[in-house]
Amino acid sequence: MPRLKTTTLYGWLLFAPAGVMLTLFAFSPTIATFWQSLFSRGTARRPSQFIGLDNYEAMLADPIFWQVAKNSLWYAVGTIPTSIAIALGMALWVNSKLPARTLVRMAYFTPTILPMIAAANIWLFFYTPNIGLLDQMGRALGLGGHNWLGDPSTALGAIIVTTVWKEAGFFMIFYLAALQTIPPDLKDAAAIEGAGRWTWFRRVVFPLLMPTTLFVLVNAMINSVKLIDHLFILTKGGPSNASKLLLYYVYETAFSYFDQPYAATLTVVILLTLGLLAVVQVRGLDRRIHYR
Amino acid sequence: MTTRTKNLIGGLALSTALAGGAALPAAAEVELTMFYPIAVGGALTEVVDGLVEDFEAEHPDISVNAIYAGNYDDTRVRALAALNAGEPAQLSVLFSIDLFELLEQDIIVPFDSLVETDEDREWLDSFYPGLMANGVTEGQTWGIPFQRSTIVLYWNKDAFAEAGLDPETPPANWDEMVEMGQALTKDDGSQWGVMVPSTGYPYWMFQAFALQNGIELMNEAGTETYFDDPAAVEALEYWVSLSAEHGIMPSGTVEWGTLRQNFLEGQTAMMWHTTGNLTAVRNQAEFDFGVALLPAKERYGSPTGGGNFYVFKDASEEEQKAAMTFIKWMTAPERAAAWSIETGYMGVSPAAYETDELKAYIEDFPAAAVARDQLEHGAAELSTYEGGRVREALNNAVQSALTGSAEPADALAESQATAERLLRMYR
Amino acid sequence: MTPRRLTLGRCVEVSAAWLLALIWIAPLLYAFWAAFHPPAYVTRFELFAPLTLQNFVEAWGYAPFARYFLNTFLLVSLILAGQFFFCTLAGYAFARFAFPGRDLLFALTLMQLFILPEVLIVENYRIMSGLGLIDTIAGIGLPYMASAFGIFLLRQAFKQVPRELEEAARVEGCGFLGVLWRVYVPVAKPVYLAYGLVSVSTHWNNFLWPLVVTNSVETRPLTVGLAIFGAPESGVNWAVISAATLMVVAPLLIAFLLFQRQFVQSFMTAGIK
Numbered sequence: 002m003p004r005l006k007t008t009t010l011y012g013w014l015l016f017a018p019a020g021v022m023l024t025l026f027a028f029s030p031t032i033a034t035f036w037q038s039l040f041s042r043g044t045a046r047r048p049s050q051f052i053g054l055d056n057y058e059a060m061l062a063d064p065i066f067w068q069v070a071k072n073s074l075w076y077a078v079g080t081i082p083t084s085i086a087i088a089l090g091m092a093l094w095v096n097s098k099l100p101a102r103t104l105v106r107m108a109y110f111t112p113t114i115l116p117m118i119a120a121a122n123i124w125l126f127f128y129t130p131n132i133g134l135l136d137q138m139g140r141a142l143g144l145g146g147h148n149w150l151g152d153p154s155t156a157l158g159a160i161i162v163t164t165v166w167k168e169a170g171f172f173m174i175f176y177l178a179a180l181q182t183i184p185p186d187l188k189d190a191a192a193i194e195g196a197g198r199w200t201w202f203r204r205v206v207f208p209l210l211m212p213t214t215l216f217v218l219v220n221a222m223i224n225s226v227k228l229i230d231h232l233f234i235l236t237k238g239g240p241s242n243a244s245k246l247l248l249y250y251v252y253e254t255a256f257s258y259f260d261q262p263y264a265a266t267l268t269v270v271i272l273l274t275l276g277l278l279a280v281v282q283v284r285g286l287d288r289r290i291h292y293r
Numbered sequence: 294m295t296t297r298t299k300n301l302i303g304g305l306a307l308s309t310a311l312a313g314g315a316a317l318p319a320a321a322e323v324e325l326t327m328f329y330p331i332a333v334g335g336a337l338t339e340v341v342d343g344l345v346e347d348f349e350a351e352h353p354d355i356s357v358n359a360i361y362a363g364n365y366d367d368t369r370v371r372a373l374a375a376l377n378a379g380e381p382a383q384l385s386v387l388f389s390i391d392l393f394e395l396l397e398q399d400i401i402v403p404f405d406s407l408v409e410t411d412e413d414r415e416w417l418d419s420f421y422p423g424l425m426a427n428g429v430t431e432g433q434t435w436g437i438p439f440q441r442s443t444i445v446l447y448w449n450k451d452a453f454a455e456a457g458l459d460p461e462t463p464p465a466n467w468d469e470m471v472e473m474g475q476a477l478t479k480d481d482g483s484q485w486g487v488m489v490p491s492t493g494y495p496y497w498m499f500q501a502f503a504l505q506n507g508i509e510l511m512n513e514a515g516t517e518t519y520f521d522d523p524a525a526v527e528a529l530e531y532w533v534s535l536s537a538e539h540g541i542m543p544s545g546t547v548e549w550g551t552l553r554q555n556f557l558e559g560q561t562a563m564m565w566h567t568t569g570n571l572t573a574v575r576n577q578a579e580f581d582f583g584v585a586l587l588p589a590k591e592r593y594g595s596p597t598g599g600g601n602f603y604v605f606k607d608a609s610e611e612e613q614k615a616a617m618t619f620i621k622w623m624t625a626p627e628r629a630a631a632w633s634i635e636t637g638y639m640g641v642s643p644a645a646y647e648t649d650e651l652k653a654y655i656e657d658f659p660a661a662a663v664a665r666d667q668l669e670h671g672a673a674e675l676s677t678y679e680g681g682r683v684r685e686a687l688n689n690a691v692q693s694a695l696t697g698s699a700e701p702a703d704a705l706a707e708s709q710a711t712a713e714r715l716l717r718m719y720r
Numbered sequence: 721m722t723p724r725r726l727t728l729g730r731c732v733e734v735s736a737a738w739l740l741a742l743i744w745i746a747p748l749l750y751a752f753w754a755a756f757h758p759p760a761y762v763t764r765f766e767l768f769a770p771l772t773l774q775n776f777v778e779a780w781g782y783a784p785f786a787r788y789f790l791n792t793f794l795l796v797s798l799i800l801a802g803q804f805f806f807c808t809l810a811g812y813a814f815a816r817f818a819f820p821g822r823d824l825l826f827a828l829t830l831m832q833l834f835i836l837p838e839v840l841i842v843e844n845y846r847i848m849s850g851l852g853l854i855d856t857i858a859g860i861g862l863p864y865m866a867s868a869f870g871i872f873l874l875r876q877a878f879k880q881v882p883r884e885l886e887e888a889a890r891v892e893g894c895g896f897l898g899v900l901w902r903v904y905v906p907v908a909k910p911v912y913l914a915y916g917l918v919s920v921s922t923h924w925n926n927f928l929w930p931l932v933v934t935n936s937v938e939t940r941p942l943t944v945g946l947a948i949f950g951a952p953e954s955g956v957n958w959a960v961i962s963a964a965t966l967m968v969v970a971p972l973l974i975a976f977l978l979f980q981r982q983f984v985q986s987f988m989t990a991g992i993k
Contacts, residue, residue, distance in 0.1 A: 011896050012819030019810035020825070022866030027832045030843030037843065045399030087740075094737040101738075107980060108741035111748060114972050114983070116925035118943045119965045123747045126754065126762075126958055129551050130543055132558055134750065146482055148545030151492070153696050166744065171987070178988035227838045230927040233947055239492060240546045240692035248839065248928075255842045256370050256932060258681045259394075264842045271839050279834040328935075338782065360936050361783075363948035371935045378854035380935065554957065577957075 031272060037265035049262065056266040065242055065250070066267070072157055073247045077225040079161035080168065085217055087169040089210070092176030093202075113171040121234035124163045125150075128235070150236050153243035160244050163231055168224060172217045179213040180206070219282045226271060247271055323615040326358045328375070329386040330368035330600060331440075340635045348622050355615045365600065366681075369394070376400055376605060383608035384616040386439050386600040389427035390676035390684075393515045396435070397678060401603045403433035407617050416621055419642045421665075426673035428601050430515065436601030437620055438641040440632070442567040443595040443664045443671055444501050446588065447574060450581040452477060452484065452562035463563075463585040467505070467531060470563070470588045474541030477562040486541030487563040488556070489532065493549030495691040496675050496684045497598055498565060501587055502528035504594030504672050510687075515677040516719045520687060521702070521709040529701035531590075533694050545696055567598060568664035571637025575658070584660035586667050593670035599638065630654075639664045679715040686711040754962035762958045775963035779949075782960070784937050785967060788945035795857050795930075795941055796923050802865035803919055804912065810866070811874030812900050816886075832868035841932050848933060855935040864923065873915055877908040914986035924972055942968045 038056050043049025060066050095106045112120060127134045128149040136146040149159045183206065191201050229249045232238055238245030238253070245253075247267065255264035329341060338361045345357045362368040365388040372385045387395070395401045408414050420438055428436030450460035456476045464470035474486025489498050503510055508524035511517060519525060535542040556564045557577050565587065574582065587595050602620045604613055622628065629645035632638060634654050640646050646655070646665060655662045677683045690708035693699040699707075754762050755776070761769040779785070813819070814826055837844060844863055845854075853859035881904055889899045905912075927943040934940045940948075946968050949961070976983050 008817045009819040012813045012817030012822060015809045015813035015817065016825060019806040019829075019866040019871060022806055022862070023829060023832060023868075025847065026837065026844060026863040026866070027835055027840070028828070030840040030847060031835055033843045033846070034840065037846075044397040046397055091740070094733070094740075099734060099737055103980070105737055105741040106984070107977070108745040110984065111745060111973070111976070113987075114921050114925075114976050115748070115969050116927065116943045116946070118925075118927050118947050119969050120747070122946070122961055122965045123751045125551075126750065126962075127747065129548060130545070132551070132555060132560060140482070146543070148543060148547075151546030151548065151696070152544075153693070153698050166747070170744065174984060174987040177984075223834060223836070227836055230943075233927075233931075237492070239688070240696055241689040241698065252841065252928065252932070255845070256374075257366055258679075259373070259398075261842055261846075268839060268842055272835060275834040275839065276831075279831055282834075361948075362935070367948060374854060375935045378849050378935075379852070380855060 034265045034268045034272060037262055038269050040262045042260040042262055044259070056263055059263070060266050060270075065245070068242050069245045069247050069250045070270075072243070072245055073226070075157060076161060076164075076246055077222065079158070080164045080225050081218065081221040083161075084165045084168040084172060084221060085214065087165065088172035088217065089176050089214075091169060091173040092180055093206075095173070096177060096180045109173055110170040112167045112169075113174075115167070117167060117228065117230035118234060120163065120167055121231035124159075124166075124231070125235055128159055150244075151240055153240050156236050156240060156244040160231065160235060163235070164224075164228055167228075167231075168221065172221065175213050175217050176210060179210050183209055215282075219278065222278055223275070226275065322354045323612055324356050324358065324381070325384060325612065325615055325619060326360065326375075326380075326382045327384050327386070327619075328360050328362045328368050328372040328382060330362060330365045330388070340632070344623065344628065344632070348619060351622070352618060355618065357619060365391075373398065373400070376607065382605060383612045384602060384604045384620065387603055389436055389438070389441070389597070389599060389601040390674050390680055392427060392430060392435055392601075392676055393678045394680055395603060396430070400606050401435055402606050402613065403435050404437060404604070404617075405433045407604065407613060413617075413621075416624075419644060420624075421639075421642065421668055423668045423671040424597055424639070424641055426671075427597065427676055430513065436603055437624060439600055439602050439624060440569065440636070440638045441597055441599040441601075441641055442569045442638055443597055443667045444498065444565050444587055445568050445571075445595070445663050445667065446563060446565055446585045447556060447570075448563045448583050448585065449556070449559065449561075450583055452559065452580070456562070460581070461583070463583060464588045466588050467590045471535070471539050471541065474535070474563070475539060478541045484559060485543055485561040486539075487535065487565070488542055488547045488552055488561040489535070489565045490549035490552045491546040491692060491695050494598075495546075496687040497596060499529065499532065499687065499691045500596040500672075500675050501565070501594060502532050502590075504596065504670075505587065505590040505592060506531075507591035509672060510675055511677050513673075515680075516716050518677060518683065518687075518709060518712040518716070520690065520712060521706045526702045526705055528590075529691065529694050529705060532691075533701055536695070537697065546692055568637050568639065569599065571660065571664075572635060573637070575637075575660075584663045586663065586670070593667070595667050595671055596674040597668070597671050598674050633661070637661070637664075639668070677712070677716060678719040682715055683712045686715075751962045751965055754959050755966050757959065759957045759959040762962075775959040776967065779960045779964035779967060783945060783949045783964070785942075785945065785964070787937055788940060788942045789971075791857060791939055792924060792941040792943075795860055796920050798857060799861040799864050799923050800916055800919055802861060803867050803870050803915075806866045807870030807874050807915075808900070808905065810871045811878055812904060814871065814875040815878035829868045829871055832866075833872075837863035838928050841929060844929070845932055854933060855939050857939055859933050860930045860939070860941070861923075863929065867919075870915055870919070873911055874908060877911040878904050881907050911989065913982070914989035917983060917986040921972055 039051060039053060040049045041052045041055070091109045095102060095109065099105060125133075130136055130146055130148040130151065133149075135149060139146055147155065149155050187205065188201065191205060226248060229246050229252075232244065232246065232249045236244045238249050248271065251264050251267045251271070254260050254267060331338065341359055341361070345359050349356055360371075362371040368385070369387050369391050372382055372387060375382045404417060408417055417434060417437075424438040424441050425434065428434055428438065446463055448463045453460040453462075453473075456473075458473055458476055464473050470487060477484065477486040491498065500510055503525045506524045506528040508519065508522050508528070510519055510525065536544045552561075552564055552566060553570055553574060555561050556566075557574065557579075559580070568584075571584065586593050602623070604616045604620070608616060624641055626640070626642060626644040626648050627650070629640045629642060630648040630651035633640040633645065633651060640648075640651055645651060646662070651661075675684060675687070686708040690699075690701075690704035694701040694704045753765070756771050756773070757769045758772050758774065810829070814822065814829075840863075848854050848859045848862075851859075853862065885903050885907070886899055889903045894902055925943060926941075927947065930941045931944050931947065934944055937945075946964055949964050
């Protein structure tokens with residue numbers, strides 16, 4: 002019995018430092034967010050008051066919130082499948098006997114190690130009307146120019162393209178890792194049975210990559226909430242909120258308008274979304290852990 | 294430790310240092326931290342650093358830590374954050390229109406309570422009244438003009454000549470701007486007639502159109518707005534018509550940040566932009582250009598813009614005094630003149646334009662006086678309580694009208710409704 | 721399946737792969753073009769346009785980049801050290817100690833994979849204010865130190881250490897910390913390397929939280945410095961912004977080009993666990 006006690010003690014002691022940090026910077030702020038969302042905006046002249054669910058009511062009546070929520074959804078729909086598909090294609094190519102394979106892999110992967118801010122600076126030069134590269138190329142091809150970031154119908158699309166460019170190489174790595182675990186004799190066996198490349202991919206490779214796809218999917222979902230750095234450079238959420246995403250709105254509300262309670266209310270929406278995602282995934286992840 | 298004992302110790306330390314014959318610079322007795330923004334390009338931080346150095350050389354007992362914090366919004370956020378976190382900041386250059394937000398947070402002191410001598414009071418009265426408009430409310434003066442601007446029209450004289458227009462005559466009114474713009478716009482899209490920026494500060498540009506059409510957008514107390522007034526609607530319709538109807542401006546929004554580059558590359562023959570850009574345009578333009586008042590409709594008009602000095606409440610009395618010394622020094626005619634020459638921002642007082650340097654500069658480069666001349670048609674920049682959100686509402690209206698996603702009247706009515714909702718509790 | 725069709729299809733595929741690579745690297749190549757030529761050539765592509773370093777000189781002079789580099793370096797080191805410390809201990813606890821509440825704690829820890837510090841900027845800002853850590857490098861780093869990702873990775877790595885190794889060390893008289901230090905940490909070296917690389921590149925590039933928490937030149941990391949460098953809103957010219965952008969990415973980019981294999985391997989290791 003004393004032996005059991007020491008492992009308990011040691012276990013707790015070892016976890017304690019990380020536990021304190023997690024409590025301070027993850028658990029307690031999560032709970033505090035909910036609490037904070039029940040108060041009114043406070044200024045020196047008008048102190049903050051408990052207002053119950055008023056902020057939530059205001060949020061539901063806030064047209065910007067709905068616009069931003071819609072944008073965030075489109076952002077997710079626009080970035081997740083595209084970047085995963087491109088990543089998978091990249092991985093298959095880089096994993097095959099491609100001439101100059103290292104170079105190609107490097108090209109695919111490089112955006113991953115650039116800061117989003119730097120990437121956005123570069124992409125701004127592409128999108129800017131008239132003098133930007135896209136317009137110049139368009140003119141050379143005899144097409145009219147387009148104000149990519151200044152047109153509400155294309156601003157979000159432009160943001161999505163930049164995000165996909167930044168993310169695909171990152172996800173490629175996971176697929177590459179998974180592809181390398183597929184035993185080569187499996188392919189030989191398939192070839193003997195006369196399976197074409199498409200059949201081989203569809204029947205063998207893709208199913209084998211399923212856990213990776215799941216993993217990448219969750220990562221992509223989290224990123225679609227988190228990746229907003231480029232908005233600061235490219236559009237600041239405009240024109241007329243056309244490219245504003247939820248986390249950016251939180252930032253703006255808290256640090257430009259100094260309405261922290263409302264920012265907390267918006268954060269709650271993000272937390273609930275992520276929490277839902279977590280519950281779904283932890284089950285899947287659990288299964289994978291047991292595999293090992 | 295009281296301030297006095299602190300001083301005593303400081304004094305002791307100082308005298309020991311001197312007695313020891315050490316060749317140390319005299320220890321500063323008062324340390325000031327100041328945040329400041331820059332909304333135009335170039336190495337302006339160097340200019341500010343240079344000014345601060347000169348000041349410290351003249352006032353060895355005061356040291357100033359000037360922190361560049363990005364654009365106006367960034368700087369407000371940074372300064373408020375620092376104050377909230379209990380970090381020292383005794384004064385800052387912040388957006389002139391941040392006044393109500395700063396009052397609401399109760400963190401600034403009026404200059405009326407800082408001035409002591411007659412000389413101080415004279416100094417307080419020495420600025421252009423047009424530039425004081427955004428700094429005065431509740432019967433007191435809270436902001437001292439520093440990097441101030443108005444919107445002016447830049448035109449490319451070479452492009453005018455090429456289009457068969459008189460290169461020395463810019464458009465004087467709205468109709469002329471359209472006519473000239475049509476002559477200047479090239480069919481292949483390589484040159485537009487005019488560009489008015491609609492990102493960054495759309496509300497500011499819109500305010501210029503509105504003023505020209507004879508309407509102010511808000512009341513002085515910052516509690517009411519008039520975005521949906523018919524004259525305002527008409528102003529926005531005119532702006533929209535530049536691209537939608539007359540085709541002399543590209544459709545969609547025009548990026549504030551890259552507009553100067555557009556103008557310098559000859560992509561547009563005219564641009565509306567802040568005078569704060571003047572020196573940069575002058576240094577980089579490879580063609581002959583002119584600067585003029587914005588065209589008139591009912592009248593000439595441009596809102597003022599830019600940054601004011603504010604002094605924070607939390608500073609000790611001694612620090613506030615030092616801050617006053619610094620601000621007075623920075624806004625003295627010679628410095629105001631030098632700052633104006635370096636940047637294109639306005640000299641903030643009539644006396645600045647009386648200095649030999651600025652007189653000589655204007656003689657050589659008359660464009661430098663346009664902002665001042667426009668001041669008689671100037672008005673306070675849009676500034677209200679909940680300023681950030683009210684401006685954002687107006688920005689959205691302007692942008693959705695320009696991008697064709699809403700009719701000007703509807704867009705403005707919606708922004709007015711938002712502003713009403715936000716401002717109700719302040720009346 | 722005739723050989724001819726195979727080569728044709730293959731050719732198309734190879735060209736497509738190359739084209740994609742070209743598209744993917746083009747933005748960076750363009751940044752190089754803009755940064756190394758005079759501003760007049762920013763959008764004019766002439767083969768023999770004069771080369772210049774002037775843009776870098778100007779960018780370096782416009783903003784205190786040396787200080788930003790130092791700040792980022794300190795920040796990244798601090799976070800890495802913190803992560804190694806906290807995650808090693810917690811990972812060890814989860815891997816080798818059966819204590820009551822372990823599974824619950826582990827599940828809670830994993831929640832942090834989802835509830836990222838980025839999402840909690842509002843409340844974390846208040847907490848940092850309370851701790852007096854606004855505008856400090858520690859303030860930027862602290863929320864990332866107890867990383868669920870790191871704990872998870874190290875737990876997996878430690879679990880694979882054979883019990884016999886541990887027993888042997890115990891026989892030699894090692895305490896439980898000694899065992900950790902002598903047995904577990906050395907075995908997990910590749911995982912540390914992988915995690916370290918991922919962590920460094922993540923935090924070198926991190927922006928939102930540092931933006932929120934820093935106020936001054938003395939703490940601002942490169943990314944924030946770069947963002948406000950572009951902020952003078954009527955725009956520093958593009959050539960100079962490109963030069964500044966390249967300066968910011970240079971250390972990571974060079975490291976990546978030199979140690980490509982390790983980078984890719986690290987991201988793989990960190991990913992598949």
